[in-house]
Amino acid sequence: MTAPDVLVLGSGGAGLAAALLDAGLMLAARPGVFCAGEMLSWDAPTGGYLLTACLATGRRAGLSAAEWLAG
Numbered sequence: 001m002t003a004p005d006v007l008v009l010g011s012g013g014a015g016l017a018a019a020l021l022d023a024g025l026m027l028a029a030r031p032g033v034f035c036a037g038e039m040l041s042w043d044a045p046t047g048g049y050l051l052t053a054c055l056a057t058g059r060r061a062g063l064s065a066a067e068w069l070a071g
C-alpha cells in the first residue's frame, strides 16, 4: 500500500464533479487520491465565504485517507 496523495488546488470556477468521487472524497479513477476544498465542484451562493466547507471537506478527506491507509 502506498501513501495517499493529497491534492490541493487554488480557487477557480470549475472543480471535480461529485460523480468522480466516492463518499470519502477519493477519486474513483485514482484510488489513494483524496480531494477537498476548492478543488471540488460545488454551488456556493455564499458570496465567497467558503472556509467552513473547505475545512469540512478537508476533514472528511483526511479521515478517509487514514481509513484507507489502515485498510
Ligand SMILES: Cc1cc2nc3c(=O)[nH]c(=O)nc-3n(C[C@H](O)[C@H](O)[C@H](O)COP(=O)(O)OP(=O)(O)OC[C@H]3O[C@@H](n4cnc5c(N)ncnc54)[C@H](O)[C@@H]3O)c2cc1C
Pocket (backbone or CB within 6 Å): 008, 009, 010, 011, 036, 037, 038, 039, 048, 049, 050, 051, 052, 054
Ligand atoms: C482575498 C480572499 C478573501 C477571502 N475571504 C474569505 C472569508 O472571509 N471567508 C471565507 O469563508 N472564505 C474566504 N475566502 C475563500 C477561502 O479563503 C477559500 O475558499 C479557501 O481558503 C480555499 O481553501 P482550499 O484549501 O481549497 O485552497 P487554498 O486555501 O487556496 O489552499 C491551497 C494550498 O495549496 C498550495 N498549493 C497549490 N499548488 C500546490 C502544489 N502543486 N503543491 C503543493 N501545494 C500547492 C497553495 O500554496 C495553498 O497553500 C477568501 C478568498 C480570497 C482569495
